[in-house]
Amino acid sequence: MLPLASRPVFPSGLKLLDWGLRSWTALVFVFLYAPIVVLVVYAFNASRLNIVWTGFTFRWFNELFAHAALLRAAKNSLIIATLTTAIAVVLGTLGAWLLHRYRFRGARSIQTLLTVPMVMPEILMGISLLVFFAATGVALGFSTVIIGHVTFCFPFVLVAVQARLQGLDPALEEAALDLGATPLRAFWLVIVPSLRPAIAAGALMAFTLSLDELIVTFFTTSAASATLPIRVYGMAKVGLNPMLNALSAIFIIATVAFVLFTNYLRKLRH
Amino acid sequence: MKLPVTQLTALAALLCATSLFAKEELNLFGWSEYVPEAVLTGFTKETGIAVNFETFASNEELLAKLVAGGGNYDLVQPSDYTAEVMIRQKMLAPLDTAQIPNLKNLAPDFFHRPHDPTDKYTVPYMAGTVGIVVNSETVKSPISGYADVFDKKFKDRIVVLNDNREIVTWALCTLKLPINDINPAALEKARPVVAKWIELIKLYDSDSPKTALLNGDVDIGIVWSGEAAILWNENKKFHYVLPAEGAHQFLDLLAIPADAKHKAAAHQFINYILRPEVSKLISEKFPYTNPNAEARKLLSADELANPASYPSSGKLESFRDIGKAAGDIDRLMTDLKSSR
Numbered sequence: 001m002l003p004l005a006s007r008p009v010f011p012s013g014l015k016l017l018d019w020g021l022r023s024w025t026a027l028v029f030v031f032l033y034a035p036i037v038v039l040v041v042y043a044f045n046a047s048r049l050n051i052v053w054t055g056f057t058f059r060w061f062n063e064l065f066a067h068a069a070l071l072r073a074a075k076n077s078l079i080i081a082t083l084t085t086a087i088a089v090v091l092g093t094l095g096a097w098l099l100h101r102y103r104f105r106g107a108r109s110i111q112t113l114l115t116v117p118m119v120m121p122e123i124l125m126g127i128s129l130l131v132f133f134a135a136t137g138v139a140l141g142f143s144t145v146i147i148g149h150v151t152f153c154f155p156f157v158l159v160a161v162q163a164r165l166q167g168l169d170p171a172l173e174e175a176a177l178d179l180g181a182t183p184l185r186a187f188w189l190v191i192v193p194s195l196r197p198a199i200a201a202g203a204l205m206a207f208t209l210s211l212d213e214l215i216v217t218f219f220t221t222s223a224a225s226a227t228l229p230i231r232v233y234g235m236a237k238v239g240l241n242p243m244l245n246a247l248s249a250i251f252i253i254a255t256v257a258f259v260l261f262t263n264y265l266r267k268l269r270h
Numbered sequence: 271m272k273l274p275v276t277q278l279t280a281l282a283a284l285l286c287a288t289s290l291f292a293k294e295e296l297n298l299f300g301w302s303e304y305v306p307e308a309v310l311t312g313f314t315k316e317t318g319i320a321v322n323f324e325t326f327a328s329n330e331e332l333l334a335k336l337v338a339g340g341g342n343y344d345l346v347q348p349s350d351y352t353a354e355v356m357i358r359q360k361m362l363a364p365l366d367t368a369q370i371p372n373l374k375n376l377a378p379d380f381f382h383r384p385h386d387p388t389d390k391y392t393v394p395y396m397a398g399t400v401g402i403v404v405n406s407e408t409v410k411s412p413i414s415g416y417a418d419v420f421d422k423k424f425k426d427r428i429v430v431l432n433d434n435r436e437i438v439t440w441a442l443c444t445l446k447l448p449i450n451d452i453n454p455a456a457l458e459k460a461r462p463v464v465a466k467w468i469e470l471i472k473l474y475d476s477d478s479p480k481t482a483l484l485n486g487d488v489d490i491g492i493v494w495s496g497e498a499a500i501l502w503n504e505n506k507k508f509h510y511v512l513p514a515e516g517a518h519q520f521l522d523l524l525a526i527p528a529d530a531k532h533k534a535a536a537h538q539f540i541n542y543i544l545r546p547e548v549s550k551l552i553s554e555k556f557p558y559t560n561p562n563a564e565a566r567k568l569l570s571a572d573e574l575a576n577p578a579s580y581p582s583s584g585k586l587e588s589f590r591d592i593g594k595a596a597g598d599i600d601r602l603m604t605d606l607k608s609s610r
Binding site for chain 1: 297298299301302303307322323324325326327331334335338339340341342480481484485500504
């Protein structure tokens with residue numbers, strides 16, 4: 001990325017275009033964020049129905065914190081997403097390195113097969129995983145959900161890391177080996193640090209995908225490991241209520257706080 | 271990236287531990303939220319049996335997971351037409367009525383239903399209908415059936431369920447044709463009726479049709495009675511009418527899968543739910559029709575007066591499993607909707 005000072009300044013003759021682009025950008029942001037703002041505001045609405053504003057209340061937050069099943073589902077979602085991300089990062093990074101660094105028979109077919117979990121319809125994957133677990137006698141639960149999630153998450157990490165590896169100077173590793181590092185040390189101390197942005201991007205992708213996955217989870221979960229999307233989706237039968245707004249508000253605020261915090265840390269380091 | 275290894279191992283150990291100390295338990299597979307938390311905790315407190323409540327969002331999901339061999343469920347909560355399929359596929363275990371003395375609390379008209387004529391496999395949980403809800407402030411003319419709803423003067427003022435079989439069923443009712451005998455000739459007769467209706471409908475919504483009625487986008491609709499009951503609780507101007515031509519009544523049931531491992535616990539749970547004071551908890555949470563006659567006696571006058579929960583009697587019909595004909599209905603509806 002170019003430092004701010006050396007980026008081209010917008011040509012001043014194009015005022016109209018400038019104005020147009022600015023308002024277009026503003027509109028895009030309104031389109032993206034207005035629904036989220038409305039969602040958060042309605043978390044404080046006294047009416048049970050998300051239609052008219054009738055007054056301010058914390059009632060839905062109180063109900064949410066008293067709703068054991070929903071909270072457990074939220075906790076399950078976070079546990080599953082975290083473990084999935086951890087495993088996907090390891091598998092994805094190592095896989096990308098293997099495919100990039102070494103030539104072996106079947107490398108190309110492996111590369112092709114890797115894209116299958118990314119494009120395969122979730123329902124097919126969910127049912128085939130369930131049939132497989134049922135046939136092999138594996139009890140459904142956290143482990144089966146995580147296996148399912150890792151299956152479609154790790155290719156995203158792999159692809160991100162692979163793209164980064166393409167642009168990496170092979171001399172880096174050679175230099176490390178020349179200076180006496182073992183291949184393992186060279187990988188850990190030289191390659192992994194330079195892959196960090198790609199790994200982080202892949203990890204975020206995996207985390208997000210895992211957190212809101214519905215169909216594969218449905219087929220591979222037991223009662224104990226049910227995730228938030230499963231609980232919430234099913235609630236449509238008896239009517240959604242502002243408790244869900246309250247839950248979303250908490251998630252959104254946590255995300256924003258996390259982003260602000262990491263930015264703050266980055267600033268501290270400079 | 272460094273991982274907090276100790277935390278992860280602790281977590282993994284915890285996960286294994288929770289699955290280990292399972293002594294007596296009941297694996298319930300039901301609609302999300304449909305069984306109130308108070309009922310589940312009450313049952314556990316009394317019997318010491320832990321309830322693992324796993325949820326689904328549609329009958330099709332339930333069936334798909336069971337057919338694929340998933341889960342070890344002791345009790346499932348299908349609707350009547352799905353239970354019919356499950357009985358035919360021998361997926362359900364016969365009930366031991368000796369273990370369910372509270373069956374006597376159920377109203378007589380909830381026995382011997384077409385999905386399970388001998389009541390060998392299923393017990394009714396809650397029931398509901400599909401009927402007409404009218405905003406009486408904006409609709410002054412009397413409404414008694416589907417023909418009154420789909421009138422030119424209500425063009426773009428109607429909300430209906432986004433459910434192909436429901437819509438075709440209403441057309442068949444209007445034509446006085448049987449609703450569970452779907453053949454090409456019947457569908458051909460229904461086609462022009464539905465085509466005319468589609469011209470008038472503003473909105474298709476199965477999840478929350480009440481929203482459009484409440485904020486005034488539409489004035490009349492054909493919706494689940496549960497939605498209509500909430501509307502009536504919100505504002506008494508929303509009237510509920512059972513269509514004179516015939517209305518679909520659905521039953522949500524409890525049933526025990528054939529390969530259930532804790533059948534005794536499942537029977538215990540069914541019996542517990544049929545207690546009037548427990549069943550009342552469910553009614554208070556969800557304004558559906560409670561099949562439990564003894565529980566109804568405990569409800570408040572206001573709850574019983576809700577016309578959507580307890581409609582005045584009309585011609586009620588059950589959905590039966592129609593197998594592949596469902597595909598013909600979908601094709602007809604897609605055809606008509608896309609040619610609008």
